Amino acid sequence: MGQAKRRREAGERVAHCRTCTYCCVLPDIHALDKPAYKPCRHIAGGGCSIFGAPERPTACLAYACAYLAARLTDSPDRNRIPHPLDCGAYFHRDPVEPVVFLFVDPARPQLWKATAVAELMKAELARGNRLFITDRGRQMVIRDAYLFSQVLARDFVAIADAEGRPLDVPSFR
Numbered sequence: 001m002g003q004a005k006r007r008r009e010a011g012e013r014v015a016h017c018r019t020c021t022y023c024c025v026l027p028d029i030h031a032l033d034k035p036a037y038k039p040c041r042h043i044a045g046g047g048c049s050i051f052g053a054p055e056r057p058t059a060c061l062a063y064a065c066a067y068l069a070a071r072l073t074d075s076p077d078r079n080r081i082p083h084p085l086d087c088g089a090y091f092h093r094d095p096v097e098p099v100v101f102l103f104v105d106p107a108r109p110q111l112w113k114a115t116a117v118a119e120l121m122k123a124e125l126a127r128g129n130r131l132f133i134t135d136r137g138r139q140m141v142i143r144d145a146y147l148f149s150q151v152l153a154r155d156f157v158a159i160a161d162a163e164g165r166p167l168d169v170p171s172f173r
Contacts (some may be wrong), residue, residue: 016071019046022090023065026103026134028171031057035171037106037137065090066120072110080116087115093129100124104135106172113152122148137172 019041024040036038042049050056067090070078084090088111091102104112112118122145123133131142136157142148150156167173 014145016068016083017047018085020083020085020090020104021047022084022103023063024048026090028169029057029059036134036169037172055151063092065092077120081120082116087112087117089117091117091121093124098127098129100129101130102131102133104133106136109157110136110155116153134169138167139165139168 011053011054021039024043026037026074028034028036029040032040032042040048042060042066043056048056048060065084066077067081067083069075070081084105088105088108091100093100100121100147102112102117121142124131125142125145125148131140131148133140133142133151140151142151
């Protein structure tokens with residue numbers, strides 16, 4: 001039996017996020033006037049200091065990355081989706097549109113490409129979903145397997161930077 005299962009059976013709260021705060025740092029959170037790539041002012045002790053509090057915005061209340069959602073719903077994917085800290089990225093599926101949003105840790109931008117996340121994204125494309133990737137201030141929409149294979153093979157962010165193209169997310173720098 002795993003540690004999390006023992007703790008849960010003992011009545012303890014199991015924090016699947018561990019110390020991950022990617023969702024509190026990488027995206028823009030309008031309700032908190034938080035720009036992308038800047039830590040939320042409510043991060044404290046490796047997590048959200050207003051988690052479960054009435055002042056927590058609806059956008060945060062409704063959000064769960066695919067890793068967390070798979071665990072909370074006991075999804076069949078729960079053992080396929082790596083923890084964001086282990087793969088250097090997190091993703092979530094749009095609840096309405098056929099889009100998967102992938103946010104890449106700028107400190108480890110190539111790591112996700114060598115993990116199960118790459119295979120999961122290929123499967124999402126095969127199901128007809130688009131990928132919206134945010135990586136080091138750059139954003140890309142991927143609609144097909146060929147373009148995705150190019151993203152996996154090359155560092156398009158480094159290429160764009162070398163060419164002097166402006167950032168898609170100016171708050172990155």
